[in-house]
Amino acid sequence: MPIMKPERIFDRDADWRALVSFVEHAVPEPALGVVSGRRRQGKTYLLTALAEETGGFYFGADESTGTEALRLFGAALARFTGAPAPIMFAGWDDALDHFFSLARERPIPLIIDEFPLLMKASPELPSILQRHLDRRWHVDREPCFARVLLCGSAMSVMGRLLAGQAPLRGRAGLELVVKPLRYRSAAAFWGADDPGLAALLHAVVGGTPAYGRQFVRNDTPGGPADFDDWVCRTVLNPQTPLFREARYLLAEEVEARDPGLYHSVLGAIAAGNATNGGIAAYVGRKSAEIAHPLHVLEDCQLIVKDRDLIQRKKPVYRIAEPLITFYQAVMRPRWAALELGEAERVWRGSKPRFLSQVVGPDFEQICRDWAILADDFFDEPPGEVGSALLVDHSRRENNKIQLDVVVMTPALLEERQRVLSLGEVKWDKVMGLGHLERLRRARDLLIAQGHRAEDAVLACYSGAGFDEDLRAEAHRDRQVLLVDLPILYG
Known part of the structure; x- marks a missing residue:
């Protein structure tokens, strides 16, 4: 048996x-x-x-x-x-x-x-x-x-x-x-049938099972309209274990080391500073002085070091646990008010920062997680998925193009990697032809630099949808892919 x-x-x-x-x-x-x-x-x-x-x-x-x-x-x-x-x-x-x-x-x-x-x-x-x-x-x-x-x-x-x-x-x-639940499994665990609600929940608690049971006593949002109230009565409520959990996670790992420096490093990454130099400038230290904290946090798997898939020598950092990002962006700046029970007031003032610094980056990672298994949408199975930053030296203004989802073929010794897809992600913006044109310019730049990107699929990922012009262009051009919440959670 x-x-x-x-x-x-x-x-x-x-x-x-x-x-x-x-x-x-x-x-x-x-x-x-x-x-x-x-x-x-x-x-x-x-x-x-x-x-x-x-x-x-x-x-x-x-x-x-x-x-x-x-x-x-x-x-x-x-x-x-x-x-x-x-x-x-x-x-x-x-x-x-x-x-x-x-x-x-x-x-x-x-x-x-x-x-x-x-x-x-x-x-x-x-x-x-x-x-x-x-x-x-x-x-x-x-x-x-x-x-x-x-x-x-x-x-x-x-x-x-x-x-x-x-x-x-x-x-x-x-x-x-034993890893956190993948984003679709996390949605099922929380009983979140609405994909928009599922994405918001993931941005706060990720795929950690304990956060949906004992830490909030099985309290789940009743629907999208209940999400704000749920945040206030759980993660922002000083009477729940989830309230101090992000602090405990760091304290359990770094023990007697300088906690202020480690919190500052995490705060820098949560604020969008992904490179060593950007993090160092944010915390007011030299790059060499933050090398050890970054190594410790990476060793503890609280942060992840990725590589720019185009500029291979440039590492970029992201926080591995969404709750830590939420704490650094939303809770830490207003900790004193939260301890006094002012959850609703803090949450009202923090919503814009929550959307830009917490939901946006987490949604980008969800899209990358989707792309690594999206064999049916590309002409070869993906081998690597990450992000990249391109610089168009022919332009003085608007010369940087951030590629949120770059899909490459496997790295094989006998052949150069192909670029299967270039993608841009927007959580709360309806995407249009301007986003597609930026991706086309990025593809042209890569081809000019000698990359095998001629057949790269141009993917727009959006939590808010696409306008009619972009939908019409995707219908006409088979190299344009539109990925929305129903596809991500389908």
């Missing part, structure tokens, strides 16, 4: 299949898997369900000393095996011997959640685990079906667990990153 995913787990079909396949592998030797992902994505929910469905062992670590952690681990093992008293171990070597002995007869998941907390208390633990795995792989002849799963939310720590010269490098048979 296949191990079925419980109905209470929304989406996550691919993640569940990967975990089940890892557990069910019938080879009588131990296997190691690493499960990571940003906080609040449902990793614990997924792993506890796996333990329940398979009769596996689950241990959730917490902040403690090494001695207490070992004692708690022994107590958890005793409960799992039905021992009459907690099992007292002399050290982690002794504990892991008992741990592996649980799986002598059948494949069984042995799950340690929040593994970075155990490592903090006992830094030697990865080396001890490596020794036990190697011994059972290469020395012992007794069967062992242990399916060890290490899980954690500290992305910088989990990223180093299998990297470089780390003890566990090369030992893992599963490396699963």
Whole structure:
């Protein structure tokens, strides 16, 4: 009988299949898997369900000393095996011997959640685990079906667990990153049938499942007309956990580092400063001085470093978690008033900034996410999707063209990449022929620069629609593509 995913787990079909396949592998030797992902994505929910469905062992670590952690681990093992008293171990070597002995007869998941907390208390633990795995792989002849799963939310720590010269490098048979729900799944999770409402919700809470359940007590907007009230009674309400969540996300990752500098860097990116130089100018520091904060935030996966798909050497940064962008653009500037309960007043004054700095960039990313899987709309499957900034040196004014969605073929050694599509995104503006002409000028520039862009589809993405002239031109010219909310969420 296949191990079925419980109905209470929304989406996550691919993640569940990967975990089940890892557990069910019938080879009588131990296997190691690493499960990571940003906080609040449902990793614990997924792993506890796996333990329940398979009769596996689950241990959730917490902040403690090494001695207490070992004692708690022994107590958890005793409960799992039905021992009459907690099992007292002399050290982690002794504990892991008992741990592996649980799986002598059948494949069984042995799950340690929040593994970075155990490592903090006992830094030697990865080396001890490596020794036990190697011994059972290469020395012992007794069967062992242990399916060890290490899980954690500290992305910088989990990223180093299998990297470089780390003890566990090369030992893992599963490396699963539990990501936020994709934008369509997020809309279904919130029950947002209206695509405009779904896009607005995504700009605030993204695809993080916890934000739709315990953080707002399952409070969802009743429809587009209820969105403003929903914002005021949830994310801008100091009585809900969601109110301080963006601050906690940063504090949990950067710990004792300078929080003011990190907030300023995030604020710079939220304000539209995407390059190293732009961020440095915004925070009043030299570029070299913000290199480390950018690296830390990227390592924690709070920001993402993309590459300009045309100017390959120019990195651009964006915030990975929409709630952090919302906090930086809307909440942080008026924090004192929000703490006094002035949510409605703050929200009225913040709506223009919300639309330009929060919804606009998030909608651009939704369009890029759509384009990477839009095989039916291009003559080749997309390989890379990103953005680019072109400069038309033949013009003195209006010489810059921002391309929000650039679609390229895969990067193959034997041939140059083709430009499959050039796109512009507008959330709250009806797009017309002027937007199309800008894209045509961009295509001509790329062709003149030697890029393979002759057949590039010119795509207009809009949350507000298109005028009749642009619709007529798209009907006439098969290289013009109009993408609206029903297509994005279809």
